[in-house]
Structures are given as structure tokens and as C-alpha cells.
Amino acid sequence: MDDKVRCQSCGMPLTDDNAGTESDNSKSGEYCNMCYMYGSFTEPDLQLDQMIERSVNHMTSELQMPEDRAIQLAQTVIPELKRWQS
Numbered sequence: 001m002d003d004k005v006r007c008q009s010c011g012m013p014l015t016d017d018n019a020g021t022e023s024d025n026s027k028s029g030e031y032c033n034m035c036y037m038y039g040s041f042t043e044p045d046l047q048l049d050q051m052i053e054r055s056v057n058h059m060t061s062e063l064q065m066p067e068d069r070a071i072q073l074a075q076t077v078i079p080e081l082k083r084w085q086s
Helices: 048-061 067-080
Strands: 020-021 029-032
Touching: 048 067
Parallel strands: none
Antiparallel strands: 020 029
């Protein structure tokens, strides 16, 4: 994988434009705004397998990535992200 800073929940490249927010409304340096807002996960009950499935669906439909590559990438990267380590 490349050296981009990535959301530690979904793996999406993290930028100033899509950064989530902490409880004090400052930008998160770890999570995107789809995963994390106001210091909490937007979907706190989301499970790892659900995140992998969403990621595969996004990569195949929005990024036109071949399904086998999307599955391999999601199954390799997402479980290693900070959110899924505990």
C-alpha cells in the first residue's frame, strides 16, 4: 500500500477536507468524517466484516477495481487499522 495517511477505520486516504472531528470540533488526525464525528464513531456497532464488505463494494463500484483485488486489499489492510486492533 502507498504511504498516504489513511483513516484508521475504513482505510480511505485522509485529507483536511474529509477529516472527522474530535469532541472539541477539531479535526481528527486518524479518522475520516464518514467514520468519526464529534469524538465518536458514526456507527459504533459496525463490525470488522461489515467494514470489509463496504470497502469491497466501494472499491468495485466507485473505483472500478476488480473484485478479487478489492477483496484482497480490504482483507489485508482493514484488519490492521487502529479501530480494529482491539
